[in-house]
Structures are given as C-alpha cells and as structure tokens.
Amino acid sequence: MQVYFDNAATTALDPRVVEAMVEIMEFNYGNPSSIHAHGRQVKTIVERARKTVAGLLNTSPSEIFFTSGGTEADNTAIARGILDNGISHAITSPLEHHAVLHTLEALEQSGAIKLSLLDVDRLGRVDVQQLEQLLANNPRTFVSLMHANNEIGTLTDIEYISALCKQYRSIFHSDTVQTMAHYVHDLTKLQIDFVTGSAHKFHGPKGVGFLYINHQTKIKPFIYGGAQERNMRGGTENVYGIVGLAKALEIAYSEMDDHQRYIQGLKDYMIAQLREHIPDVRFNGDITPENSLYTVLNVSFPCTDMSDMMLFSLDISGISASGGSACSSGSDIGSHVLQAIGADPGRPSVRFSFCKNNTREEIDFVIGKLKALCLEKA
Ligand code: PLP
Secondary structure: OOOOOOOOOOOOHOOOOHHHHHHHHHHHOOOOOOOOHHHHHHHHHHHHHHHHHHHHHOOOHHEEEOOOOHHHHHHHHHHHHHHHHOOOOOEOOOOHHHHHHHHHHHHHHHOOOEEEOEOOOOOOOOOHHHHHHHHHHHOOOEEEEOOOOOOOOOOHHHHHHHHHHHHOEEEEEEEEEEEEEEEEOOOHHOOOOEEEEEHHOOOEEEEEOEEEEOOOOOOOOOOOOOOOHHHOHHHHOOOOOHHHHHHHHHHHHHHHHHHHHHHHHHHHHHHHHHHHHOOEEEEOOOOOOHHEOOOEEEEEEEHHHOOHHHHHHHOOEEEOOOOOHHHHEEOOOOOHHHHHHOOOOOOOEEEEOOOOOOOOHHHHHHHHHHHHHHHHHH
C-alpha cells in the first residue's frame, strides 16, 4: 500500500481542476494582454477566475492579485507593505514559515525595520498580551502572524488580531496558505490588510497563488514590466494555473463542510489509534479541534533511538509523511517550529497531514507500521 500523508506539503490535483485546465491549454492560447479576439477571450477567462476567487472570499476582484504562489505573495505583502508605508517596526512570531521569517529578517538586516518576535507557548500559541503591549508602544507597526502553523497545525485567532491591529492603526498580514480553502475566509468581515493563498495546498496546480490587498492599503508595483495585474505585477499571466486555482477554490468551498467533517474524523481516529497502540505517544501543538487545523497532526514518538530513521523507515514502507516544512527539508538544522515550542529534540517527530482522498484503512496501515517500528526499538 502507498500512503500519502503529506498534504500540508502539497496535494494531488482534483481531476475536475485538471479538466478545466486542459480545456484552456488546448483551446485558449491567446495572450490576455493582446487586444485582438484571441487575447480578449483569454483576458475574459482570467478576469472570470479573479471574480470567482473574490466572490468566494467576499471581496472585490480589484483586491485579488495572482502570483506565482504563497512565497511570492508573502514576500510582496511584507516587503512592499513595510517599505511603501514608511513602517519601521514589525512584529511576528518565531513559528512563521520561512517565506515570512526570512523576508522580515532580511528587512531587519538591511536596517529598514526593528523586528520584535512574540513569545510562544508549548502549544504554539502566540502571546497576545505581549502583542497588544508592543502595539501600544509602537503605533503604525507591521504585524505578520499566520492563521495556522504548517508544521503543528495550531490556529491563531486572526479575527481578534485584526481588530487589535486596527485599534492601533497597524498593518496586518496573515499567511493563510494552510487555511485557504479549508475554512471560510470572509475578508469583508475580517478587515485585514493582506492574506495569501497557494493553489497546490488545496488540490490546485503548483506555481500559482494570490495576494489579497485591502483597497485601503497602498503599495507600489511588486514586479515591474507590463500592465498585467492592474500594473502591479508585470509578466504574462499563468493562465492555466489561474484557471486551476479558481476551479480548485470553487470546489473546496462547495464541499468544505463535508471535507472538514471527514478529515477531522480521520485525524481524531489517528489520535485515538496512536494513543491505543503507541505507549507514551505525544503531540506537538494544540490538537483540540477548535484550536487546530484539521488537516495537520504532528506526532512525537517515544522511540528515541529512531530519531534520524523514522521518516526513512516510513518511506521504505510506502508511507509519505514529513518532519516539518517541505521547503526546509535539505537543511540540516531541525525544525525551527519544534525548537521554538520547546519540543523534546530527543524524540522523533513526524507531521502527518491529511486530505479528502485519505481513508481509515490508510491510517490502520500506518499505525501497523508505527507499532512495529516503535515496539521493535523498545
Ligand atoms: N506559507 C505556508 C504556511 C506554507 O505552508 C507554504 C508552503 O509550504 C508557503 C507559505 C509557501 O507557499 P508556496 O509553496 O506556494 O510558495
């Protein structure tokens, strides 16, 4: 059996998304910037996709900018949000994805900002009181806090934080890459400055995402070139990707309740099975359903002598999971997230992340392998 439990790294394309993209690939090859019929036809397709995304997020199409993915959207929101608004202080947490952390660190190193890192607890929750104190002492700050952590799944109350940022006239960006299409984002209600999405996290294609920019928040163009994306991001649009992204988001929204219930059920089942079969199993991050992204489960195993071998052993058993962010694999420093929440470095941790295509039978198979691995080493 081959099991794919690494859906926080990327997801399989939904066949309906493939179908929508192939149709455009075959028949709609015009350049959306061309003014002739072939171009106009494709321009209409891109704008229809933008309208779909905006409609689902309850915002205006003029606030949606297509990008090459979550990383570009995060980089743009942070760098342009800070540099174009005369911001000299930023607040984030040590748990952010590197698309956020490294961008802010580069700005700090260049001397553009002073960067404050919020304290986090063992469950991966940021210190909101400290945030308020910092905001009160530094008005017009840039705040970047992710909605759900991609490694441990802990959710942050971005509604509360957006209200706090409004109160202190600060700019708020949230990396929503892991929650986009998994929860309803009502951007009119949220009153946030920037959110980001990446299609490959919700059964869409890789290499395409979007940045929402609140119309009251002003930034300069982020890629100079042609007039694409209303002069903000030059370069011929990734038309197939954009169509796939909109289709994937549309499908996710129409099936969201069923998927949430089903995937949360899988996660609950995996937690129960682990507790039953693996003595002294622990979990990294908050696993209560109301405070935890339902697609992610980060497990800390007792078999300490398996530290370097756990993922490899799972892999050769046909199970794809991960030790943390896929973007950081290949670096020899362990997970910055697990380190920041004080997880025991002696115990191997594995992130299992689920999607609508996974089954209980797959969980049973994985539990069987884990049992063998841990007991063999006990
Ligand atoms: N932010 C988070 C929380 C992520 O999990 C990821 C992808 O792993 C990204 C940003 C980057 O997105 P992309 O792969 O589209 O560049």
